[in-house]
Structure formats: C-alpha cells, structure tokens
Amino acid sequence: MELDKRHPGDRGEGCLVGVIRIPVKIVALIVVLPVRVVWDLLVACGRAVQRYVLGPFSVYVLQPVLRGIGWVLTVLLKLVFVWPWVGLWRYVLEPVYVHLLAPAGRFLYAYLLHPLGEALSWVGRGGMRYLLAPLAKGGMWLVWALGMTLFVWPWVGLWRYVLAPVGRGLVRLGEAVHRYVLTPVGHALAWTGSLVYRYLLRPLGLGVYRYVLVPLGQVLVWAWHVAGRIVRAVWRGVRLAGWVLLGWPVTQVYRHVLTPVGHVVRDVWRTVRAGVREARAEVRRVLFGGPAREPARSQARTLGSTTAAGNTPAPESHVPQRQG
Secondary structure (H helix, E strand, O other): OOOOOOHHHHHOOHHHHHHHHHHHHHHHHEEEEEHHHHHHHHHHHHHHHHHHHHHHHHHHHHHHHHHHHHHHHHHHHHHHHHHHHHHHHHHHHHHHHHHHHHHHHHHHHHHHHHHHHHHHHHHHHHHHHHHHHHHHHHHHHHHHHHHHHHHHHHHHHHHHHHHHHHHHHEEEEEEHHHHHHHHHHHHHHHHHHHHHHHHHHHHHHHHHHHHHHHHHHHHHHHHHHHHHHHHHHHHHHHHHHHHHHHHHHHHHHHHHHHHHHHHHHEEEEHHHHHHHHHHHHHHHHHHHHOOOOOHHHHHHOOOOOOOOOOOOOOOOOOOOOOOO
C-alpha cells in the first residue's frame, strides 16, 4: 500500500513524524481529493456553458435587443428634450428675430437712438464747457476762499502781526537782560565767591583741620591703642581665671581619675572577651568535635609574643607624670 511506502530520506525520522503523517494522508485522500474532483467538474461545465450557450445567446439575441432598446431611448429623449426646442428656435424665434426684431432695432438705432445720442453728446459737451466747468471753478474758488478765510488767513495774520513781533521783542529783551544784568551779576557773584573762599573759607578750614581735627585724630588713635591694651589685659585675666577655675581642675580629674579608671575598664574588657572566646571554642569543640585548642590568652603569651609563658609581665604604672 501507498501508506506503507517510505521515501529514502525518511529513514532517520522518528515515530512521531510517522504518527502525524499517516492521519494527514488519510484526510487528504478522503476529503481533499473528492472536493478537488468536484471543483474541476464544475469549472469544466461552466466553461462549456459559456462557450456553447451564453456566447451564441449574447451574440444573436441579447446584443440586438439591447441595441433596439438604446435606439428607442435615444429617439424618446430627442423627441422630448431636443426636437421641440430646435423646432421652436428654427421655425418661431429665428424668423421673428430675423424678419421683425432685427429690422425694428436697426430702424430705431438709425433714426431715433443715434440722433438722440448725438444730441445728448453735443448738449453734454456744451454744458460741460459753458455751464458745468464755470460752476465747478466758481464753487472751488468759493470753497478755497472760505477755507483760507476760516483756517489760514487769521493764523497767518496772528503770527505775522502779533506773535512774531512779540517774540522778537522778547528775544531782544532777553539778550539785553543777559548782557546788562545777568552777566555783571554773575561776574560779581564769582568774584565775591572767590574772595570769600580765599580769605574766609580756606583759612577757616585750614585752622579747623590743623587745630581741631589733627589733635582729635591723635587723641582717638591714642585712645584706640589704650583700649587695645586694656582689652588684651582683660582677655589675659579672663583666660587665666578660666584655666584656674575650669582647665586645671578638668586636667587633674582626667589625669588622676579618668585615666586609671579607663585602664581598669580596658583590662576587664579584655579579660571578659578572652573568656567569651574560650567558652565559645569549648562549646564548638564539644558540639562538633575536633582537637583541643589552646586558649587565646595562652597563645598570645607563648606563640605570638616575645615574653615567655612563665614570665610575669611588669605591672603597669597608672601614676601619670606631672607636667612641668
């Protein structure tokens, strides 16, 4: 059977590929192949019907019928929308325009409108030259005269006969006042100021500077130095009192009380820490086993130090030296 045939390249495939491929082939054989055969038969039947039935029917029956329907619709449209308006223009409006309206219009233009236009043009030219132009010129001159009378000539006369003479008089008066009043007064004030500065202010300033400010400055400098010495002496006294009352007692307490107490606390702390280490090592040996370890204090005394195990360390002196 075809299901049992295998391709040469399928030797290395596993059982999973075979399990999937066999159902796919069965489905293709049962479902896809019949559907494809039915589809091919339908396509062949459609092509035969198109070639031997619909083709001759559209050529010999459908096309003539459609052409006849199109011709009838064209005739109806022309009969309704084209021919009535063409006949109205060709047989009614055009003859009326050609044989009645056009001659009447030419007659009216030649014997009525053209002469009337010529007459109106002549009247217009004559009226413009002999009536409207003089009236316009007179009106413009009247407007100009009225504007000049109201807005120009009064201000020109005011400037020419009032403001300009008054301004020139004021200028001349100012020049005279400047020349004969302000200049002499200015010279007199400058000369007076120079005399006052030379013989009053300058000697007075020099005297004040020499006999008042210089001694006062010297007194202030001497007072400043004296105040500095007083402040330094007071500061020395305050510093000595601070040392006597606070510094020396604190130093003595630190030297003779806090330092020995600190040494004692340090020795006690070292002893307690060594005991804790030995106890922890003993507990670890009991729980987990192992060789006995020498206490840290004995190791420090025998292995890592230069002092022998039997030697007793010299007692530490806690008596501080007195500073000179």
